[in-house]
Amino acid sequence: MPLARSVLALMAAALILGSTPVLAEDGPVCAPVTKLPLERYLRQLSLDLLGRPPTVEEYAAVRAKGEVSVEDVRSMMNSEEFYNRMRGYHRALLWSNVNGSVNNNTNSRLFGAGSATDALSMRGNSSVPLRGANGIGCDSYIPQDSCATAPRQDPHAEPTTTKACYDARGVPLPVSWDYDTTSYYQCSRLDLVPNADPTKEPVPDPAINSCEAATKKTVGDRLDPKYMYFCDMRRVGTALVPHLCKPHPTKASTSALTAEETDASGKVVAFTHPNPSSTTTLTRLDRCTLTMSPRNGVEGTYVPQRGCFQREGYVTRPAPFWNIGGPEVRICAIEAQERSVNPWTLESCTTARFNGDRSCGCGEKMRRCEDSATSTTAAVTHASRVSAINTEPELIADAVVRNDEPYFNLLTTRRSFVNGPLSELYRDPQQGVGVFSLSSPAPAESMPVLPFADANTWREYVRGSQHSGVLTTPAWLYRFPTQRARVNHFYSAFLCKTFVPSNNRPPAAEDACNRDNNLATRCACKDCHATIEPTGAHWGRFAERAALYLEPSRFPRFDPKCYDCAIAGNTSCNGECSQYVMQAYDEEGARALGTLTSYLYRNAAEEQNIEGGPQMLVQRLMQGGDLERCAVRRIWQEFLGRPMSAQEQALYLEQFSTDFAANNHSLKGLIERLLLSDAYRRID
Known part of the structure; x- marks a missing residue:
């Protein structure tokens, strides 16, 4: 029996092999298409369109009908689940995430709780020119408006004359000071006395609550009266405690300041270097006072004294714009100002320089500043603005898909959306100053008015004629900060093309072609840049590394x-x-x-591209079919989970692209065409 089976097998093999040439003469033969079972087909559709498996009821309904109909597919594509699915698709396509693209140095962020002991203030790099060091706020215990009658922090060292709270033009002046222990001084507590238990640390004596009392100590280290000016009443918790501050003995810059300069009464007023050389950087440290010197001798500008923290007081103001309706807050007097210019020099307070000018402040409702994160809350203002910018292009795409508009309206429409953070950012040029460099997409009076806190309400509006779909949103312009980056991602996302250098060997290094500054004509660069540069010109009226439209009336050629x-x-x-x-x-x-830099190395055709903007680019490409073919390839990969093979491109690409164009570029129609095709339904 085994032998008979072997003979039969050999005969069958010979028969098969002998018939091969006959089959070959008939041309290629496709394997029969095996379609998905009904339930599996429904499951695949539901996962791809809705992002979830079907419900029991949906399975039952399809079994009862015996098929998944066109109406079933269309019903799925009219659900919110589908629209959310397509928002995610476009988020990935557009790379809508500017979190790492907006450089927020936090210089205009307000730190503090706004409470009776922690007034709001800019404590980042801005506090260096304002108060003398990074991380320093104002005096939260002395009201600025009544500083002359409020208890003084260092009465032993302050002048006996009436304290000035503001200068002649209303700029807040310091009301208290402390010695800088970060860079210059070492301060030791003077209220400590020996512990009754000699094995334990010294303890504070409540009676030693002033520098005068420290000079009368009978136990422990007594303050030498000659150092009265270097006795600093520093806060320990909420209490003021006397400290003796001297140049830090272990820091290279201050340890050499060993000579003492005294006044007529014998009190030390400065520590100096006894033998400075021409290269000595620090030769003296004067006692701290409430006086600030003008910067470079310019009246109305102020420089904090070296080695000192010079603090102004606080004022009480209504809640800031990000918390309208909230309780009043304490804010440092510098930040509370609302000026548009320095009253002395007339320098602008409406640009990024405001946070280093003592006379400017955060503006009305603190609109120039941002809040900061706390132990329980995130930094609301910046996070809300960035989140809104990220969401805007998704909503533009969502409207196109939801309304079943021609898909490439995505690239040309002037319609857009704003929520509260974006509405205020666009309508008020003072919001985000120094953080965002952008221009309002439409006149402020035509923008929807929404309060900042209303981040979940989105209103539709029409942008100016310079705008072109997602291609001119802040999300696109910030995410792709140069004209070349914008071209590169446009080609990748919407034309399915990449820029790859050719294999042509460049000429010798000494060839003048290598020194051509125009990349469109420089050898070894022109293979890509001959396309990149003219295409990038379409964004020539949009600033690089910003979302700023270069309005011709403000930025002439x-x-x-x-x-x-x-x-x-x-x-x-x-x-x-x-x-x-x-x-x-x-x-x-x-x-x-x-x-304008956009016009450098441009020919006449490229100059027209600058004036035509991205809309002209899209309109020109609509004539060639590349946009349609790329859309088909991307939808194919999205729903089949893989790119089109060469054979599939030959079978489906032109057919689907032609149908897509004939169907008014309906993305829903394209998806429906794919999901009902054998390519989607077969089991590979």
Whole structure:
């Protein structure tokens, strides 16, 4: 029996092998398509469209009908679950996340609780020019408006004359000071006396509650009256405790300050270096006072005294804009100001410089500043703004899909949406100053009005004519900060193309072509940049590393002032010409001095691209079919979980693309076409 089976097997194999040439002559033969069972097909559809498996009721309904109909697919695509699914798809497609793209140095963040012992204040880098060191707030115990009659922190060292709370033009002045123990001084407590138990640490004596009392100690270290000016009443908890402060003995810069300079009464007023050289950086430390010197001799500017924390007092104000309706808060007098210019120098308080100018403040309702994170809450203002910016392009895409509009409205529509944080950020140019560099997408009066706290309500509005779908949202402009980055992701996301250098060998290093500053013509660069540079010109009216539209009336193609500054070698031009060519590196650059950088190395066609904006780019590409083909390939990969194979492209790509275009570029129609096709339904 085994032998017979073997013979039969050999005969069958010979028969099969002998028939192969005949089959080959008939051309390629596709394997029969095995479609998914009904329940599995429904499960696959539900997971792909809704992000969940079907319910028991949905299984029962399909079994009763014996099929999954077109109406079933369309019903799924009209559900909120599907729209949420497509928002996630577009979030991934657009890379809508600017968390790492907005450089928030926290210089305008307010720290503190706004309470009776912890007034709100800018304590980051801003506190260095305001109070003398990083991390320093104001005096939360002395009201600024009545500082002259309030108890003094260091009455033994302050002048006996009436204290000035403000200067002649209303700028807050210091009301108390402390010696800087971070960089200059070492301070030791003077209220400590020996413990009754000699094995334990000294204990505070409540009777030694002033510097005068410290000079009369009968046990422990007594304060030498000559150091009265260096006796500092420092807060320990909420109590003021006397400390003796001297130049730090172990720091290289202060340990050499061993000489003492005294006044007529014999009190030490400064510690000095006995033998300074020409390279000695620190030669003296004067006693702290409430007096601040003008910066570079300019009246109305103030420099904190070296080695001192000079604090102003607090004022009480209504709750800030991020907590409208909340209780009043204590805020430091500097931050509470609402000026638009320095009253002495007339320098602007509406730019990023405000947080280093003692006369500016946070503005009305603290709109120039942000809140900070606490142990129980996040930093509401910055996090809310970034979250809203991230969400905006998703909502633009959602409206296109939800309304079954032509899909590429995603790239051209002027419609957009704002919530509370975005509404206030766009309508009030003082919000986010120094953190965000952006322009309002529409006139403030045409923007929906929503309070900052209303982050979950989104209102539709129409942006200005310069805008073009998601391509001009702050999310896109910040996430892709240069024109080249914007082109690169546009090509990747919507044309399914990448820029890959060619294998052409570049010429020798000494060839002049290698020194061409125009990348569109430089050898070894032009293979990619001959496309990148002209395409990037479509974003030429949008600043790089910002979301700022360069309005032609404010940013003309050529600015004579910038040209004059460039010729004079003043490349900064007081910060007014950052968008202009201010230095020349070749002949063409020399001709472009004073011209918007977007116009450098441009020909006539590329200049039209600048004026036409991203809308012109999309309209031109709509004529070629690449947008449709890429959309098909991306939807294919999204729902089948893999890219199209070469065979599948030959079978389906042009057919699906043509149907997509003929169906008014309906994304729902494209998805329906794919989900009902054999390509989706078969078992591979």
